[in-house]
Amino acid sequence: MTSPHLSAEAVIADAADLADASGFDAVTLSAVARRLGVRTPSLYSHIRDLAALRDGITALALGELSDVVAVAIAGRSGKLALRGLADAHRTYSTRSPGRWQSLQRRAGPTAVESGAARRLVTLTDAVLLGYGLSAVDRVHATRLIGSTINGFLTLERVGSFDHSTPAPGASWTVALDALDTLLASWPRTSHDEPPQ
Structure with missing residues (x-):
């Protein structure tokens, strides 16, 4: 028998809170069940398995x-939009560290094909349209921006920048300025093949 207050959304939300409190790797079905005050088998009425929970x-x-990115880039273009996009990621990674960790993994199709994933891609694409990049170049640029943001935030999170000066915030600004310069002078491809 399942608890009447449980739903897939409630289980996922609680698991996300656990991830923020204890790290994404701490999310297990038994740990979430304990937090919700139910037996682990009760969760299977709402969540298929651990992979589905983590994708949730x-x-x-x-x-x-x-949502954070949409607010940060609204009414902005070029360098200001790029800065808004990047700062939104940095703010989110600090505020919701376990949820952020869930984005630093190979996710299953349910997450990858979700409306939320498509929306984030669309928002990133909107920032890059401001630089006049073709569809193929926007794919390359998206990968570059994602690598820069995720790499920087991962190193910052584990304390890799704690032992030297200047402060990470100064390097963050320099990195974003460099990205803006690169995007503004992006080498145009000679053909525009559809992304794969």
Whole structure:
């Protein structure tokens, strides 16, 4: 018998809170069941398995991050939009560290094909349209921006920048200025093949 207050959304939300409190790797079905005061088998009425639970956290995080990004880039273009996009990621990674970790993994199709994932891609694409990039170049640029943001935030999170000066915030600004310069002078491809 399942608890009447449980739903897939409630289980995923609680698992996301656990991820923020204890790290994404701490999310297990038994740990979530304990937090909810139910037996682990009760969760299977709402969540298929651990992979589905973790993908649920990823989809939730994508939706929340999309909301933050949308506000940060609204009415902006070029360098200001790029800065808004990047700062939104940095703010979200600090505020919701476990949810952020859920985005730093190979997710399953449920998360990858979610409306939240498509929305975040669309928002990123909107920032890059401001630089006049073709569809193929926007794919390359999206990968570059994602690598820069995720790499920087991962290193910052584990304390890799704690032992030297200047402060990470100064390097963050320099990195974003460099990205803006690169995007503004992006080498145009000679053909525009559809992305794969």
